[in-house]
Structure formats: structure tokens, C-alpha cells
Amino acid sequence: GPKVLQIPSHQIIDMGQMVTLNCDPVSNHLYFYWYKQILGQQMEFLVNFYNGKVMEKSKLFKDQFSVERPDGSYFTLKIQPTALEDSAVYFCASSLEGSAETLYFGSGTRLTVL
């Protein structure tokens, strides 16, 4: 089936540093999402993105977070600066035509902030 690729699979950084998580969504998909999953807890919505713009964001999407997809390349989540509570697995997802459609998830990036 359709594949969403996430790079890297694991990232370890020091608190206060910047990190960029990369997502290569399914090629013809138009909607992109980031979800956060703290170990042992549920997946929580962070943000969705369409047509070059953030559509919605949750209260977990702090000011230190930003997303972009320059020129149709990777869909990125940048955290600057990072905090200890940002440690989690971040899942990227994409869908063809919005949130009523199936979400295709990447394998996640495990972010560890020390």
C-alpha cells in the first residue's frame, strides 16, 4: 500500500537545541498531519497542513513548533528550542482528500530530548 517515510527513525538531542523531523508523504496526497505519542499514551493531534498552510493546530502545538513543505518536498516539523517534554514518538500522516479519508502513517520518529 501507500507508504509514508519518516527520517530519521530516532533522534537524540540536548534540550534547547533545534530539531527537524522529516516526512515524505504519499506522492499524490494533499493533506498532511503530525501526531505526538508519548510512550504508553495515546496519539494526540498536533497540526494539519494543506495547500501550504496550517489548517488546524492543537494546544500541544506550541510556539516553538513550526511546519512547512517547501516546494513539495519533505513535510517537516521543526522544534526550536526543544524541551524535555517534547520527548515522544512523532508520527507523520497524509491523506488524499482531508480528514474523512484514511490516514496513512509513517513509522514514526522517536525524539529523545536530554
Added chain:
Amino acid sequence: GDSVTQTEGLVTLTEGLPVMLNCTYQTIYSNPFLFWYVQHLNESPRLLLKSFTDNKRTEHQGFHATLHKSSSSFHLQKSSAQLSDSALYYCALRANSGTYQRFGTGTKLQVVP
């Protein structure tokens, strides 16, 4: 606001027994979309089945669920559990046009011999 409730955190079943994982939701919108995703260990979540039609059974890979708007439920069922069904199961709600899919807390299904 909108919410999804999965009451069981862990369900342990013997192989061959029927599976029922509970999902209820809350929304003011009349046309919700409901989803079940399955996440096997060290894998990403993938769609198992979805529905937006009231009282219509949806089936996939031996699992089935029926959206009941009267009771705001979308329980996942299977007649006979297999060892390979052991995974984390998420119920998700898309309440209204343009909103995201909101996930429940998940139910870990453990099938034992």
C-alpha cells in the same frame, strides 16, 4: 468538545474466543466519521475499517463494526481471535468537515494460546 472513549486499556483473550473492543464518542455534529486503526508492535498505525453510515456493518480482515448514532458507538468485533491480532487498537473520530481525526486512548489486545 468532541471526544472518543475506549474504556478498556488492556484486553486479554484466549485464541479462538470472540473479540469486542468498545468505542463510544461524543460530538454535536450529526455526520461523524468513525475509524478503527491497528498498530502492531514497532509498526505505524494502519486503517482497519471506517464508517459514516448509521446502522451499517463494515467489515475488513475478519473484523467488523457498526456505527450506531443512537448510542454513539462504534465497537470493534471479531468472531474468533487469532494470535496475530495482538496489537494496539485505536478508535478515531472525525466529527466535522475540515477537522482532524481524534484518537481514543487505545486498547491493547493480547491474544494468548
